[in-house]
Amino acid sequence: MQLTINGATHDVDVEPDTPLLWVIREELGLTGTKYGCGIAQCGACTVLVDGVATRSCVTPADSVEGQEIRTIETVEETEVGRRVVAAWVENEVAQCGYCQSGQVLAATALLTETPNPSDDDIDGAMTNLCRCGTYNKIRAAVRSVAEG
């Protein structure tokens, strides 16, 4: 099948229901997208599919053929993505960092769709788990992007 990932079309030879996560990690060798739980609970595997934050560990590869997939490796190619990464650095959000690829992409999707999110918007969109408990810094970083 053909998948469009980070602006390039890739021919991948996998079982059609292979989770997008493992296509990205094993076929393309892009390891910024993380395996955390495999059942869409934690969000470490979040990628953007046509701009929508999507948990790639439960997304069959053949279900996203023809859609634009973006991973953390190219997040800074959009203006919002650049600002989100800058805010993450400025706020020193990361601790172990394992969940942060997903957090940054979830924030990028939120702030692209809703440049000035309310608290409820943030609660609704920023649902990825962080075992280091960086939640308050994540919220502060999202707000700092919104406030420009």
Next chain:
Amino acid sequence: MGVFDHLARRIADRPVNVSRRGFLAGTGALVLATTLPLRPARGQTAAADAPAVTAYLELRPDGTALLRSPFIEGGQGIFTAMAQIVGEELDLAPENFSVEIAPPGEPFAIMGGFRLTGGSMSTRTGYPVMRQLGAAARAMLVEAAARSWGVAAEELVTEPGEVIHKDSGRRAAYGDLAAAAMDLPVPAGVALKDPADFRWIGSAVPRLDVRAKSTGRQNYAIDVAVEGMLLAALRHAPRLGLTPAAVTNLQEIEAMRGVHSVHLLDGAVAVVAEKFWQARRAIDAAEIDWTEGEAKWPMPADFSSAGFRDSLATAEGEVVEVEAAGDAAGQLAAAETVIEAVYDAPYVVHGQLEPPSATARFNADGTLDLWMPCQAPEMFQNAAAGAAGLEPAQVIVHQQVLGGFFGRHFLYATANPFPQAIALARAVGRPVKLIWTREEDFLRDAPRPLGLARFRGSVGPNGPEALQIEVVGEGPTQRWYNAPPGQDPSATEGISGKTYAIPNKHIGQIFQANPAVIGYWRSVGHSMHDFMYEGFLDELAAAGGLDPYEMRLSMLSGSERHRSLLERVAELAGGWKQGPFEAADGSTRARGVAMASPFGSEVAVIAEVSIDAGEAKVHDIWVAIDPGQVVNPSTVEAQVQSAVALGTSQTLVEELVYENGEPVARNFDMYPILRPDQMPRVHTAIVGSGAAMGGVGEPGLPAVGPAIVNAVAVLTGQRIRSLPLSKYDLG
């Protein structure tokens, strides 16, 4: 983790030796090594035989420095702290450092010799060593400049990254002096900076790793790629002690796409394939017959956590004294009213977001490379050598930055994937990366032990008069390091070691073996015992008609450090008030207070809580933390945030339940952890009292739970003595 506190003191007291790495001469760089001689507590051996950890400092011609840290980075910010400390004495800005992990040290193993990243002791043990390392390097650079310019070293000063001769105005960059400095002898006992002159220690120096961790470029063990490697997935027996007899659909599994081979291991079946997902798909399809096998700690088929809790509640046995003062038994026998309570806390998993993995490669020269997460490289090296039938020197451990740890990556037989990766790599004759799925991690994690304590106490008009506590169970330090009952701090800390003045007290441990394979979990025994003790303290306050904050203050009259810390947290919270009171949003709230003395630091916490639809909602946590001395206040604040998150999580929602010998939850669907919308606001006051440097990674956790539970008791009148709160309808 008292054994580590003890070790930390030993290291801190040792002289530091810095030496030049002769074999790296001629590279244009100044390369220094220092060793942390870690010896067994008893049976001192000759220095030459002592296991050592080597920390390299390499100052390159371009003026940047490479530091190989003895301590592993797993989110706690230790790489930045190490650069800060070395940079301070070297006079080189921390941002000019890159930091890597030091490999296992030479010479290797003698029994009892180890290093580890844990016990909240990296900064406090690394501090004197890293200062000496930086100071020696700076002295050599100054001397190199002095010789080059024909002036006395005393006439020279440094500014960050350069040596300056003020009289002549000459300046030389460190990078240009590095090669000449390498030819000089290493000075002994270089004077350290006056802390009053610190430029970076004590400042909020930014983390060195934030950008890589915000852009997906930080690699972890699970991301390791080795040429020619195969990928493996496995399924463990549902309980320890069972082992595979057969895969009944073996041919079907072997024929699946990408599958290389199927392997019956001790207590598990593994599939090796070209890709991990292929291996995962195949192992999920495998039909396995299990049979009774051999295990050091077989899990009884009828084991349940609820049954085990009840057996601890009624256990009889020798009470090994841990702490005693006055005559608690006599006082309680004479007391008009005795308050009695049994507290317990459940098994909890580490839940680090990076699932465990290990990559093994046998080399043509007989050596073995291992890439894996670990908190104690020399111990893993020895264990891997045993598993592979090699000498430790033949095992090369490549520690990887940890995707969270919280105690997960210590050496726990049955909980580490590397022996299986070694077996698979040997069997297939190619490198193998084994990844445990989240489900396998839940099944074979070494959880925080379920713990229980029985309290009896009496209270007078001025506070508690007698306290008798029996802690029932087993601590991880007994399990893994043979600490006997009564001398295993991990089994009682947080109930023992409290600061309050109580005239009559007796604290003892009744040992009861834990059938599960137990491990260290962030703040270890403190993570549950402070909850129990501080909850019971509030019960005594209520029974005596005393305010819990004022009662604690009065019990701290003998310690100005603790008393002022408690007052500081109240001040931070805008003054103490217990409530219930109505908040601006119309909710009814109350506050609870608690203290803890974990890992050489002191902490006081106030929590503000309301009840929403039968559940506790934690709005604010105020933390006053006194680690004695502070290297990086920004790191301390981040670690307090993190510890509050984990403390709130285990108080509200975490519990690993066993039924029929198996954990019921195998992933985060059945075992929730704290969600973003459950995170309280965190307000931190860092108090540098000047006392001996304590830990930072764990101390923020223990007092969070009891502060929350004490607030819940005010709101509901219900005293919660068994965690988590999600077991109860608080409406």
